[in-house]
Amino acid sequence: MTDLRSAPTRSTGMGTLVAKITVLGGLDALAVFLGAVLVSRGDYVIAALVVVGAIVLTVIYLSERLLPAKYMAPGLVFLAIFQVFVIGYTVYIAFTNYSTGHILTQDQAVEALLSQSQRRLPDSPSYSVTVVESNSQLGLLVTAPDGTALLGTADSPLRPVDATFQDGQAVAVEGYTSLRFADLLGRQDEVFSLAVPLADDASAGSLRTLDGRTAYQYTSKLSFDPASETLTDTETGEVYVDGGEGAFVGEDGTEILPGWQVNVGLDNFTRAVSEPSIRGPLVYVTAWTIAFAALSVGIIFALGLLMALLFNDPSMRGRTAYRIVMVLPYAFPAFLGAMVWSGMLSQSFGFINQVVLGGASIPWLTDPTLAKISVLMVNLWLGFPYMFLVATGALQAIPGEVREAARVDGTSRWQMLRHIELPLLLISMAPILIATFAFNFNNFNVIYLVTGGGPRDTGAGIPVGQTDILISLVYKVAFTGQNRDYGLASAFSIIIFIVVAAISVISFRRTKTLEEIS
Amino acid sequence: MHMTKKSIAAGALLAVAVLTAGCSNSTTTPAASDTSSAPETNATSTLTVWVDAERADALAQAATDYEAQTGIAVDIVARDNSTLKDDFIQQASSGSGPDIAMGAHDWLGELTTNGVIAPLELGDKASDFLPVALDASTYDGIVYELPYAVENLAMLRNADLVAEPAANFDDMIAKGTAAGVEFPFVVEQGENGNPYHLYPFQTAFGAPVFGRDAAGSYDPTQLTLGDGTAFAQWLYGQGSKGANTISTEITGDIAKEKFTTGQAAFWLTGPWNVKAAVDAGINVAVDAIPSPGSEPAQPFAGVKGFFVNQYSDNKVAANDFLVNYLGTVDVQVALFESGGVLPALTAAADAVSSDPIIAGFKAAGMDAVPMPAIPAMGRVWEFWGIAEASIINGADPDATWAQLTADVQSAIDGS
Amino acid sequence: MSALDLTAARLERSGRRRRRKSHGLRHVAALVLSVYALLPLLYIVSASLNPTGTLTGSNRLFRLVGLDSYRRLLASDQFPFLTWFKNSLVIGLTTAVLSVFLGALAAYAFSRMRFRGRRTGLLTIVLVQMFPQLLAVVAIFLLLTRIGELVPAIGLNTQAGLISVYLGAALGVNTYLMYGYFNTVPTEIDEAARVDGAGHMRIFLTIILRLVAPILAVVGLLSFITSMNDFVIASVVLIDPEKQTLAVGLYRMVSNPNYADWSAFAAGAVMASIPVVALFLFLQKYIVGGLTAGSTK
Incomplete structure (x- = not known):
């Protein structure tokens, strides 16, 4: 240690420089390589981002200035890649129709529609087939139910051939190579999409095999015209065109799904603010969301702080044991604790009524007011260990001398807490409290696990309940039944984020003044 | 001094960059040919099957046996039952989804609306399944699910x-x-x-x-x-x-x-x-x-079964595994023995009905209708x-x- | 003189009495809180010992006691429990150490340097974490799939990829917590070291980090617990059973309500809590120990 410290700064400087150059060189080399690969794939935007990112990092670490950036860059890189991407992706989705029936690209949707439109002819016999190949074109050598052999490819309809038979099945034909099942595995898409016309007239249907062993006659209910990008119903002749909203639309306006993902502009935001089903409950759900988040922070902070103070006194015996007990709830999965609480609060069978209250019948989870209290109590249980740990840490920042000085001055314990410790703690913990508020504002899990939002508000047209908060209401509106409307949910979550962020920024402003006063 | 430091750094950087650029040039060619052959090797080697965690063991033996018969490896991946469907819908079309997923028949509406599953062809085997199982596995007139068990x-x-x-x-x-x-x-x-x-x-x-x-x-x-x-x-x-x-x-x-x-x-x-x-x-x-x-x-009646991913590169093998292997009496009986739920294949269901409990469920399900x-x-x-x-x-x-x-x-x- | 002595003695005695009395009260409060903290956990422990039992079906706790579920978890081939355990420890500890390091670097810059956008930066990293994580799983899946095509080592189905995702949250509210703590370390200490010829990096690594050990320990513990308990992201990122974490492996046992094996899950959860408690015990001396006091003297 002492050697290092007395050594000339320059030599360590050189060592650092070499290490720096090695790391940066490696990083830039990687960036160049990735950039080249990305360009070759046509991902120009990502390639540019990678290269620009590497240049920025190189500049930061080679520069003599930009000291703060040197310290923040490592964390910011991860933040930018993983957190900011999630936000960016959510924002992107908010402008699309990404939802059930609209998750594919247009090409994939056409593929799926055509695949679903294949109908096996009702009287189609089953043909055992051998897949054959000539000039790398696949064909089907089939054994008809009458025992004769037929051959066809995608371009030439089935015709009788003289084939070699084995166990009554045609297995080889001259001019073609027979493929074994193992040979098919490398070209499964080819085999799967191979349709051999039954006759020159395409409407007679075609022979297809899904498993490479047995073939059946199929007709396709839809046909796709790549030039006009339209689908035609082969039975009724109805033409389906791209309706511009991510699906093919028939003449009478009926959509056929699956459709695909398209940009829908501000539609989701318009729907989010004009959604009629949430109008009624919106006011009280918002009020309860704010109350829930604020009360949660209040009680979690109060209890966490109380414990931290209680067990911070070195003269308190058994405090290590107590501390472990206080941390334990945090060491178990939160959903397990929430489920146990939900069971303990059951009206007829729960531990609270049956054991603690000696057979009472209190509707903890079904009475609107009590359900709110129950959710808060469970949330307190889930949250206080975190606050206890954080407050314990923050308490260590208060120098012992301050307390000693106060004690010498004859300050009472309460006065010391009120006038010295609490203000100091609030400065360092205010951001944590604001963040806890924001977390609970969107604390979907605790609501979902304890009450599921219930008891239900029977007056509302959607299954919303008395303990639903905004984010759980969003789930109920955007994810109804089988429908998952990610676009709408994203728009909602952006709106919610703006609300939370605004509240937080205002709160931060106030803590800033607090900090400057001290 | 500062100048020197900077020029050293710049020189080193340039050298490394050129070096790796050279390397990347020389490695791109084999890499490119690798990627073109990669789907083939994947296709011949492995079928990925997502299953409910509690069925993974029941299927492990069937997977091993199928590989022994055909050389196609079957990778049974135990997934959370609660997230399997949404994950499958989101991942199926991305190219990294599984080839086959296990699920309940009442997912069929959602899966077909999203266009993520491919029709199956049971062929003449269709009539070998319990009527309720076949009924449940059919959506809009097309069979999409290989029925495995009826609950x-x-x-x-x-x-x-x-x-x-x-x-x-x-x-x-x-x-x-x-x-x-x-x-x-x-x-x-x-x-x-x-x-x-x-x-x-x-x-x-x-x-x-x-x-x-x-x-x-x-x-x-x-x-x-x-x-x-x-x-x-x-x-x-x-x-x-x-x-x-x-x-x-x-x-x-x-x-x-x-x-x-x-x-x-x-x-x-x-x-x-x-x-x-x-x-x-x-x-x-x-x-x-x-x-x-x-x-x-x-x-x-809830019918558990298997779906083929519409965007799988292994659809032929997947169909073969489902229809020609999992749809056979021996395999369905074996799956029953490790899973304990009534098989969907009539012959297999009859074979295991000597157990009074299974017979009881089968009798109670006589009038069952698919969800x-x-x-x-x-x-x-x-x-x-x-x-x-x-x-x-x-x-x-x-x-x-x-x-x-x-x-x-x-x-x-x-x- | 003697009157004064007497007053002092009386004061001291009353002080001692008051302290003793308040200690009694404190223990009462501590015990009440302990019951509140432990009660739900008793259900979990009881469920883990009753192989055929339910989680919340009965208030007769510990009706049946046996170690079957523990044995089943530890010995069975179908659950690579010890592998999951090891994976969780590796991922959790790596994440904790790196998160603390990345966070402390940033907190040091925020605390000791003055630059444009400092306040905005601090605010932004906290706000970023407030964004609803509704689509996080989908986004992370897409991102890691793409990354994996370029750099397979940190792509989908790699533990390094999962750790990277967790490190995305390294800068955040915990950085703010550390920043607040860094601010309480007097800048005179830095200046004294600088006069001795130490560079900023040396000051950070050898002096400051030791002085802020309590908060580093707290943040490390918090990020360890967070990654130990996460199953939402981990279950999408890690596909192969032998790569998965304890949370992912265990959660699968109860994700289907009809087939939920609460006994095994509870047993797994009880065992998974051991490293958390052990780490807390290990870090406790840094959190509340005399290191800070010793150095500031």
Whole structure:
């Protein structure tokens, strides 16, 4: 240690420089390589981002200035890649129709529609087939139910051939190579999409095999015209065109799904603010969301702080044991604790009524007011260990001398807490409290696990309940039944984020003044 | 000094960059040919199958055997049951989804609407499956699922408490009460109700959810749920303001606890709970569900099966594995032996019916109908349980049921 | 003189009495809080010992006691429990150490340097974490799939990829917590070291980090627990069973309510809590120990 410290700064400087150059060189080399690969794939935007990112990092670490950036860059890189991407992706989705029936690209949707439109002819016999190949074109050598052999490819309809038979099945034909099942595995898409016309007239249907062993006659209910990008119903002749909203639309306006993902502009935001089903409950759900988040922070902070103070006194015996007990709830999965609480609060069978209250019948989870209290109590249980740990840490920042000085001055314990410790703690913990508020504002899990939002508000047209908060209401509106409307949910979550962020920024402003006063 | 440092750095950087650029040039060619051959090697080697965690073991042996037969490796991946469907829908078209996924037949509506599963062809084997299994695996006239197991509710009876099966619901309550236990009968409910477990009683009053069209598919335009007023009145009579035989306070955990500790005589539940009851030392008999109404009590049938990913590169192998391997009697019997649920293949189902418990579930499922998979059914689930729960807790049955029907109808019309 | 002595003695005695009395009260409060903290955990422990039992079906806790579920978890082939355990420890500890390091670097810059956008920067990293994580799983899946095509070592189905995702949250509210703590270390200490010829990096690594050990320990513990308990992201990122974490492996046992094996899950959760408690015990001396006091003297 002492050697290092007395050594000339320059030599360590050189060592650092070499290490720096090695790391940066490696990083830039990687960036160049990735950039080249990305360009070759046509991902120009990502390639540019990678290269620009590497240049920025190189500049930061080679520069003599930009000291703060040197310290923040490592964390910011991860933040930018993983957190900011999630936000960016959510924002992107908010402008699309990404939802059930609209998750594919247009090409994939056409593929799926055509695949679903294949109908096996009702009287189609089953043909055992051998897949054959000539000039790398696949064909089907089939054994008809009458025992004769037929051959066809995608371009030439089935015709009788003289084939070699084995166990009554045609297995080889001259001019073609027979493929074994193992040979098919490398070209499964080819085999799967191979349709051999039954006759020159395409409407007679075609022979297809899904498993490479047995073939059946199929007709396709839809046909796709790549030039006009339209689908035609082969039975009724109805033409389906791209309706511009991510699906093919028939003449009478009926959509056929699956459709695909398209940009829908501000539609989701318009729907989010004009959604009629949430109008009624919106006011009280918002009020309860704010109350829930604020009360949660209040009680979690109060209890966490109380414990931290209680067990911070070195003269308190058994405090290590107590501390472990206080941390334990945090060491178990939160959903397990929430489920146990939900069971303990059951009206007829729960531990609270049956054991603690000696057979009472209190509707903890079904009475609107009590359900709110129950959710808060469970949330307190889930949250206080975190606050206890954080407050314990923050308490260590208060120098012992301050307390000693106060004690010498004859300050009472309460006065010391009120006038010295609490203000100091609030400065360092205010951001944590604001963040806890924001977390609970969107604390979907605790609501979902304890009450599921219930008891239900029977007056509302959607299954919303008395303990639903905004984010759980969003789930109920955007994810109804089988429908998952990610676009709408994203728009909602952006709106919610703006609300939370605004509240937080205002709160931060106030803590800033607090900090400057001290 | 500063100049030197900077120029060293710049020089080193340039050198490394050029070096790696050179390397990358020389490595791109083989890399490119690697990627072009990669799908082929993948295709010949491995089928990835997502399954419910609790079925993974049952399938492990089948996977090994299939590889021995065909050289195609089958990678069984145990997934969370609760997220499997959404993950599959999101990942199927990305190219990194599985080739095959296991799921319940009532996912079919959602999966086909999203275009993520490919039709199967059971061919002449179709008639070898139990009619209810084939019915459930067909959506809009096309088979998308290789049925593997059929699950339905049945009435579990503690044979030490009640020797004979009950003739009807009231008889069951009478027999259970005579046995002198705390609960003559338990059924899983919960605060938000559980319509799946009450459905047999609803059908006993002649009120299925949807009618069927000419082709036999559930028809969203024929909402027959509204015929259930008689059932609603009966349910009210069983609830907290009546006989209190059905309670929203009885959760799955509590029902299980009461029956497995001998405090309940009858338990309406599925095959998944039999093991717990037998392990707890209960003398379990499995009966058909006693009807409270004039018609038989039909439970929903849930058919577990396998779907092929529309965007899999291995569809031929996937079809072969499902239709020609998992659809055979030996394999279905083997799967039964490690899973314990009634096989979907008739011959396999018959082969394992010597077990009285399985035979009991099979008999109780004689009248079972597949749970509707149409998107409109999702709208029903949203409101159904909560309405039933409030009737159990004393809400006016007629008004609540009418409200339920209106809510569902407007939700279906609105979508 | 003697009157004064007497007053002092009386004061001291009353002080001692008051302290003793308040200690009694404190223990009462501590015990009440302990019951509140432990009660739900008793259900979990009881469920873990009863192989056929339910989680919340009965209030008769510890009716059946046996170690079957523990044995089943530890010995069975179908659950590579010990592998999951090891994976969780490796991922959790790596994440904790790196998160603390990345966070402390940033907190040091925020605390000791004055630059444009400092306040905005601090605010932004906290706000970023407030964004609803509704689509996080989908986004992370897409991102890691793409990354994996370029750099397979940190792509989908790699533990390094999962750790990277967790490190995305390294800067955040915890950085703010550390920043607040860094601010309480007097800048005179830095200046004294700088006069001795130490560079900023040396000051940070050898002096400051030791002085802020309590908060580093707290943040490390918090990020360890967070990654130990996460199953939402981990279950999408890690596909192969032998790569998965304890949370992912265990959660699968109860994700289907009909087949939920609460006994095994509870047993797994009880065992998974051991490293958390052990780490807390290990870090406790840094959190509340005399290191800070010793150095500031």
